[in-house]
Amino acid sequence: MSDSLFTANNVWMLVATVLVFIMHLGFAALESGFVQKKNVVNILFKNTMIISIGLLTYCLVGFNLMYPGVNEGGFFGFAGFGLSNPEGAAGLIEYADGGYTYWTDFIFQAMFAATAATIVSGAVAERIKLGSFLIFTTLFVAISYPITGMWKWGAGWLDAMGFYDFAGSTLVHSVGGWGALAAIILLGARKGKYTADGIKPIPGHSMPLAAVGVFLLWFGWYGFNGGSVLSADPGLVSLVFVTTTLAAAAGAVGAFIASYGLFKSHDLSMVLNGVLGGLVGITAGADLMTPTDAIIIGFIAGIIIPFSVVMFDRLKLDDPVGATSVHLVCGIWGTLAVGIFGSSAGGGQLVTQLIGILAIGAFTFIFAFALMYLLKATIGIRVSEEEEIQGLDIAEHDMHAYEIPFEGAVDFSLQK
Amino acid sequence: MSDSLFTANNVWMLVATVLVFIMHLGFAALESGFVQKKNVVNILFKNTMIISIGLLTYCLVGFNLMYPGVNEGGFFGFAGFGLSNPEGAAGLIEYADGGYTYWTDFIFQAMFAATAATIVSGAVAERIKLGSFLIFTTLFVAISYPITGMWKWGAGWLDAMGFYDFAGSTLVHSVGGWGALAAIILLGARKGKYTADGIKPIPGHSMPLAAVGVFLLWFGWYGFNGGSVLSADPGLVSLVFVTTTLAAAAGAVGAFIASYGLFKSHDLSMVLNGVLGGLVGITAGADLMTPTDAIIIGFIAGIIIPFSVVMFDRLKLDDPVGATSVHLVCGIWGTLAVGIFGSSAGGGQLVTQLIGILAIGAFTFIFAFALMYLLKATIGIRVSEEEEIQGLDIAEHDMHAYEIPFEGAVDFSLQK
Amino acid sequence: MSDSLFTANNVWMLVATVLVFIMHLGFAALESGFVQKKNVVNILFKNTMIISIGLLTYCLVGFNLMYPGVNEGGFFGFAGFGLSNPEGAAGLIEYADGGYTYWTDFIFQAMFAATAATIVSGAVAERIKLGSFLIFTTLFVAISYPITGMWKWGAGWLDAMGFYDFAGSTLVHSVGGWGALAAIILLGARKGKYTADGIKPIPGHSMPLAAVGVFLLWFGWYGFNGGSVLSADPGLVSLVFVTTTLAAAAGAVGAFIASYGLFKSHDLSMVLNGVLGGLVGITAGADLMTPTDAIIIGFIAGIIIPFSVVMFDRLKLDDPVGATSVHLVCGIWGTLAVGIFGSSAGGGQLVTQLIGILAIGAFTFIFAFALMYLLKATIGIRVSEEEEIQGLDIAEHDMHAYEIPFEGAVDFSLQK
8 A cells, every 4th residue: 555545544544533532522411411410520520531541441451352363253362461563653554444553543442442331321320329330331341342342343253253333333332232221220210210100301401511412422423433444445434424424314303203203392302312323323334325225224213212212211221311222222223224224234144133232232231230230239339319319419529510609699690 | 646645635525524514513502502591402403403304305305406417507407316326335536626436525515505504593593483494494405505506516607607606605604694584584573672672682591602603613614615625635725724714813803893893892792703704704715815815804704793783683683693694794795705805806706796696695585585485374484472482492392401490409509 | 745645644734723723612611611600701702812813913923933944043033924825825835744735834833822822811710801811812922932932843942952842741831831820920819719718619610611621622632732743644643642642541540549639529620630631741742652651641640730739729829720730730741751751761851851841931931921010010900809709791791601590580480
């Protein structure tokens, strides 16, 4: 490959890295918008720490667990602690499809890794102990995510079998979703959510913050999917842009129609989650689909959202931000869609997709459940009832997210 | 062209696409910041749906209306429904100035298209019916915008005539502005705005949100103008960056001075709109101007803003976010400026620019007025007085944008 | 160099420019989040004007002061007012390490320049007069920043001596920090901050806004550091991405641990400033460090943050956003770290780094102190006690940042 093509590829992969990075702000904004005012500092603190710890542990162990470079077709491999750079600061590793440096490879994958843990963060919001959460996510992103990731992207047994997951509907999104599901089963619902009088909505404290989050996630998804081409290949990256865009748009429309049908109202949170559902849905096959396929996949994902939210509520599985519906349910849908649509479709492919979904789901759910169970049995995972009522911002951080107006302040009449 | 140059061009066009995408968050933030707290969910809902519907309709009809590939020098053409891809998933179409794929061409143009409709959204805020608005914008972006866009960018009659509009001061911004003007004439002002006691300001509910919006729009404008080079040509793209930047900065300074002169106060909303005015102003000739030209064009645009806002208020045309001043008035100014400054300047050019402004303005205004009139005569375009007082968030969406503190809540003293 | 490599380099430098631009939104959001609700419009106004004025003055004088192209090894040079373009609109200037156009060179450097002034903005918040602030920052960014910048990046005497500052821990961040220090010494603390009863915290009004700001700054830092490679060199840019990322993450962890040790609470503002401290710390040597070096440098920067904040408070130097701790103290740390870590480390290097820190610090502090002193002696720099209590939003701008609920409003019960 020529120097200039290598450089163009590497520039694109670094731009994609930056775009995936900003998804972490998207998650932080979305989740803090969807929780109550008294738990906002807690969410922001958790999400700042998750990405930081996640990046460091991925450097320490995750990257070499996910890409062991040995054990092709295997279940597990580990290339040792820390990063190595085979050819010094300017070392280049060329890949079949394009080319970028060792450092680019690491940093792009590291940005991906932390997203799986962040998905959990929203689902367990407003009631989990900070310490237990940080221990959980550290181990989840350092060990569980890279092991199942290796099965496909590290040339492991699912890859050998023909399982297809372009940018991670299963490897990233449903993994985060399974972790979230295990956690909320053990954690239980927020107080006052499921009462004798029925299911009580607990509205989020700031819709603008939630909307900012969703638009930033959509924005970052161009790097998430577009970077998963692993080169700047003009035809593939631009096709991925088109399918990603159309699926997100169709997801909004699907959720709009389905939620109007179900609730007879124009529900902003459903439409926002519809966008995300469409994005998660297209992720597994964004490089395979035609525009029409992409619209259908996104539209169905959008329709799934309100039904899935209602289903989890009926099961009394309390998820303040809808992370399980968006990432788990639409992640499964998107992975199956590869066996239904796309040039690789076929009966055999659908079975392979199902095997991948179940294998990764089983491993992740068991890992997350066992870890959370252990934490529950030892240091505890849930704050006290008093702390939950008071809010985690005061209980865990001794601060408020917003300025509190108080009677008697000199400028009360102006400031309130 | 070499593979590597083609790849670099295509990377730049895709980055520009991503930047134009985030302008939609800019519009959503700006508009929701400038409306009252009771109408915030409505704005966010509308802007999420506009971009989604706009992208889908552009895929279905808009792109092939705007770039029919036939009827050169004509008024109308249509290449059929849906997208086609002449050379498969990796199909490449090389253009004279650079080169990028068919998919890149579509997705960059699709991001542009929805902006025209979004401009209308702010002007009609706080009183329009959701359903009528969505029908209006769907048809506006699917039919009206591409037809006038074809006149210039689709090699139509205005292009043949020598009309110059580099990135859309007229084709995008004034088109959105004309749509907004037609809509607010038919819609009428918000209750309580123009009273017997004079014009009553209705302040926006969140200046930080509005400022976030303006900075994101400025950010995205580097893709809007920089991508309109249609290649990564180093000299042209970097010149466009310089002229765009200086015009925005000069717009802020112009609005600062003019609004201080007019109102004797340091008005944040005027300065923010001054930035946008400068950006709209430079858009028609961003590739032609010297730095000095750009500063003058932006500075004048900034000065125009407060005068235009006062003018529309005197005409009792109520525009909560100043969209008509920013996009219509400064769009006209920027298009004329191409005939005054720049290497292509000359008396003949000024007349041609005027013809383009008037032709596109007349078509768009008539289309928008007729459509809105029809909606008004049938399903109605304005919410009831009661709904307007209550706010559209409750009336149309049955939810609040922010957490409501209420007496008797266990944690009221902490949460308020 | 081939056309396609030149194009790829130029694309990367323009993307980096856009990323540095959005840091200004990061600063605006961070600073407005950390101030009281009554001073938010003022911060947004100042930050919108700083970048605008800064870009224009950098075009007028700053760029040609910083890169005079003469006086190699000297203290001062000036290439004349305004921009010149040696080879017309498409003029290309190739540099040793890569290549990009004259316009790219200017616009990337212009985005950097305004950051130094923005750093001051946060430290002096909530009590400085708007007019004095704008005069101060205009002269600071037009004259002081480019002169010291020239000493290193303009091939001046510090460059000749071997001083190393890759992306500006000293040239940008500590320069902003010294300006801030001079200003807050002369300005005095906010009323009620240091009382007979001890130091009273004045909490910021919106933690989500502050968090949005920090994530956007981290995002933009990939352009700040990555663009400072001055080409798209794959090995160097990707290494810079890795070191920048790991230092930011380690900064969060360092601040988490140190602030828990000091205050026994999980302090969000410390963790956010820890991220920024890590980023400032790595900036001087981001292209020299191994991943392990980067983690150590960032971790120490994170630990520094809470101690530095306590120290400034004990000295009764009131800095509402912690800008002096982040930019000055961690800027010094990062510059020294180049003499301790990295391939260029050595006893001699450490002394050279110290000389650079002291020389630039002395010039900047004296310039800023003298200018602020002059303003204090003439037009005054501090608002009246009454205005400070009332808030600068009303005193200087006659508007509120947020909608004010008021008794008797028809929709009070819904809107509050």
